[in-house]
Structures are given as C-alpha cells and as structure tokens.
Amino acid sequence: MGTAISSSTRQGKGAERNAFSGSARRQIRTELAAWFRANGRDLPWRRTTDAYAVLVSEFMCQQTQVATVVDYYERWMRAFPAVRSLAEADEQAVLGHWQGLGYYSRARNLHRAARMVMERHDGEIPADPVLLKALPGVGDYTAAAVMAFAFDRPAAVVDANVARVLARLCDYREPIDSARGKAFLHDAAAGLQAGRGGAREFNSALMELGAIICKPRTPLCPECPIRDACRTRAPEALPIKRARPVVTMVTERRAFISDGERVFLAQSSARWRGMWMLPEVDEPGALGHVEIYPITRYRVRMEVVRMRPPEDGTLRAFPLAALDAVPIPSPHRRVIRALATAGRSMHRAA
Ligand code: SF4
Missing domain, CATH: 1.10.340.30 (Hypothetical protein; domain 2)
Structure with missing residues (x-):
C-alpha cells in the first residue's frame, strides 16, 4: 500500500x-x-x-x-x-x-x-x-x-x-x-x-x-x-449521504455584441480565467436569451441582452466562423450559437 x-x-x-x-x-x-x-x-x-x-x-x-x-x-x-x-x-x-x-x-x-x-x-x-x-x-x-x-x-x-x-x-x-x-x-x-x-x-x-x-x-x-x-x-x-447544501439561485447580466460576422468577447480573470466570455453589463436592454446553468452549489440565470459593438477597444472581436478554436465556457458558447443563428435567420428573412 x-x-x-x-x-x-x-x-x-x-x-x-x-x-x-x-x-x-x-x-x-x-x-x-x-x-x-x-x-x-x-x-x-x-x-x-x-x-x-x-x-x-x-x-x-x-x-x-x-x-x-x-x-x-x-x-x-x-x-x-x-x-x-x-x-x-x-x-x-x-x-x-x-x-x-x-x-x-x-x-x-x-x-x-x-x-x-x-x-x-x-x-x-x-x-x-x-x-x-x-x-x-x-x-x-x-x-x-x-x-x-x-x-x-x-x-x-x-x-x-x-x-x-x-x-x-x-x-x-x-x-x-x-x-x-x-x-x-x-x-x-x-x-x-x-x-x-x-x-x-x-x-x-x-x-x-x-x-x-x-x-x-x-x-x-x-x-x-x-x-x-x-x-x-x-x-x-444505500449508500447514505449527508443532506445536500441548499442550491442558491443567482442572476447575472451579459451582453451579446455582434455585427453579424464577429462576436465581441471579454477575457475572464475570475472563475473561467483566461477564457473568452460574453461581457458582463449593468445596463438594461432588450432581453435576447436566458441561459440557466449550474456551478457548484449555485444555479445561475444568465440574462443576455443585445448591444452595439463598443468603440473603446476593451473587447476582442472573434469571427463567428472561427469560434471552435477559441476557449469559451459552454454556457456562453450555447448562447452565442443560439443568438448568432437567430441573427442569421433575421438577416435572411429581411
Ligand atoms: S454489490 Fe451491489 S449489485 Fe452486487 S449484490 Fe450487492 S447490492 Fe447487489
């Protein structure tokens, strides 16, 4: 042993x-x-x-x-x-x-x-x-x-x-x-x-x-x-386990920013350090999508609003067609896919 x-x-x-x-x-x-x-x-x-x-x-x-x-x-x-x-x-x-x-x-x-x-x-x-x-x-x-x-x-x-x-x-x-x-x-x-x-x-x-x-x-x-x-x-x-901790619901607001060809992302310095994510925002906006996902003992409700591309250069633009090679947490990737697909459908309908 x-x-x-x-x-x-x-x-x-x-x-x-x-x-x-x-x-x-x-x-x-x-x-x-x-x-x-x-x-x-x-x-x-x-x-x-x-x-x-x-x-x-x-x-x-x-x-x-x-x-x-x-x-x-x-x-x-x-x-x-x-x-x-x-x-x-x-x-x-x-x-x-x-x-x-x-x-x-x-x-x-x-x-x-x-x-x-x-x-x-x-x-x-x-x-x-x-x-x-x-x-x-x-x-x-x-x-x-x-x-x-x-x-x-x-x-x-x-x-x-x-x-x-x-x-x-x-x-x-x-x-x-x-x-x-x-x-x-x-x-x-x-x-x-x-x-x-x-x-x-x-x-x-x-x-x-x-x-x-x-x-x-x-x-x-x-x-x-x-x-x-x-x-x-x-x-x-069996087996017997101790009572589970209570799941806490938290809400976060993020922005989907895209010009139809690219999506603008921020690099995380916290939980998903080094990965690229939808930027966190405070402002209200038209709700485009809600994604709910679990993290440890939390259940996160991610409310995603559509916003215009920023002009201050704080975000990095990635071509939508090349996102597979970019490290993006799964909940964020699902939102980008859903909203990018919806955006293309809207463009085609117009
Ligand atoms: S080890 Fe599991 S599967 Fe095998 S007899 Fe016991 S309870 Fe049944």
Whole structure:
C-alpha cells in the first residue's frame, strides 16, 4: 500500500467489525476479476499503463461522465501525446482542447502538473503518492488511481461507484461522505486488495461493477458476481449521504455584441480565467436569451441582452466562423450559437 494513501490512523471504527475473512476476500477478488475480464468496457485509458495517459483520464473523469470523456480523451492524447507536449503548449491551446468538459481549473492544473513533472521529475510521472500529491490538482483519489492503474500498486481508489458498491457490500449504514464514512470506505477498499499485484484489475473491476451492475437506483443483484458475499438486504437504501447544501439561485447580466460576422468577447480573470466570455453589463436592454446553468452549489440565470459593438477597444472581436478554436465556457458558447443563428435567420428573412 502506498504510504500517503493508506494510513492506520485513518482506520474507520466500523472497518474491523465489517471486515471479510481472508477466504471471503480471495473469493471476492477472484469472482470480480473473472467478471471484469468478460464484461469490462473497453475504455481507451484501460489499454495503457502510461502514467501520463492515466493522469489525463483521471483529471477528465473528475466530475464528468465516462461516456463523455472518451472523445475528449482521444482528441487530447492526439494533441498532447506526452507530458512534454502538454508542458510546452500554451494555455489557450490547452483550454481550447478542454472546452465542453467544464470545470476548467482541471485543465489548468493538468497543464501546471505537466510543467512541474518536466521541471522536477525529468518528464516522468513519479510512482510515489507523496510526490504525486505535490502536483497541482492531484489529491488522495487521483494519486491512488495513478498508483493502481499505471503502476499496479495496491491503493484504495474510491470513486462514487466504488463507494456505492462498498457501502452495499458491507451494509454500511452511516453517511459515506462524513470523515468517518470516508475512512471506512478507504479501509474497506484497501482491505479487500491482495498484498501485491492485481491492483489495476481489482480497482477497475470494482469501479466497473458500480457503473454497470451495482447501479444507484436499480442494482442488478441477480447478475452480480459478488452477490454471495454482499451483506445488504436493501441495496436501494444505500449508500447514505449527508443532506445536500441548499442550491442558491443567482442572476447575472451579459451582453451579446455582434455585427453579424464577429462576436465581441471579454477575457475572464475570475472563475473561467483566461477564457473568452460574453461581457458582463449593468445596463438594461432588450432581453435576447436566458441561459440557466449550474456551478457548484449555485444555479445561475444568465440574462443576455443585445448591444452595439463598443468603440473603446476593451473587447476582442472573434469571427463567428472561427469560434471552435477559441476557449469559451459552454454556457456562453450555447448562447452565442443560439443568438448568432437567430441573427442569421433575421438577416435572411429581411
Ligand atoms: S449484490 Fe447487489 S447490492 Fe450487492 S454489490 Fe452486487 S449489485 Fe451491489
């Protein structure tokens, strides 16, 4: 077990009570592995043990569904096939390849991590959880994933799918998102693994079981390879989570400024730093569009007004036909597409 990932001080109190015997653990591993070899999805990052490729896939899969990530991952690996090519890319190109995935801090952190790997580790992703966690954007989970999937070292890789499987398998009836719950899951995941070897397959299989069999609302227990070991009698009621924070509604007003050929955008220095967005305005104007989108615990109502091109040069004009290459947050891109298309229709009708 990697030193930074496993720690006896993190032992959840219920872990010992819920521990499986040695033969039960072996049985679970054997059944899971056989099932995974026959049923695991062929995902591109499962075909490689290249640590950089694993790191990219892990950054992308944070907060984004696997089915969405596949295309982005393949395009990214064509554009930046190695740590060096990513480290040498400029930020606009990096953000451009990320656009559509959202949560752009992930792209910036991955970019900074690549530069740090070049500077500190001679271009090699370190096989050490402490050094991995010193990289921007790499926490316990991502470090564990790289250790297991790239280096095949035992590590507790507990994502949402694995957490659900373990809570049900162990019939864990406390909130899994509390410190105690997280410690319990970590120990349960670590405790099920073999001492050495097989971490890649075991963690992939557990994750896959959560994704396609032990589903959140409708677990397919009759098809489950580890149903004999599973302790819950009410899988739909697990896992238990703490109450969610209340979603807050906020309104922002932005301007769609276009002369029919170009759109005028402002560069963000805040949440979407470095990306190009519809400029924020205070003035009233004819409402052209309303876009509602979620950000963390907020729900943003973006009211978009049409305005004339400015004369003070504070905004940059981009040709509408070339916007694919410009890093623009998805909600803003959707508004531009909708209003540019509506504008063209109006011009044609006239
Ligand atoms: S038996 Fe059902 S609840 Fe238990 S791990 Fe399998 S799918 Fe999940």
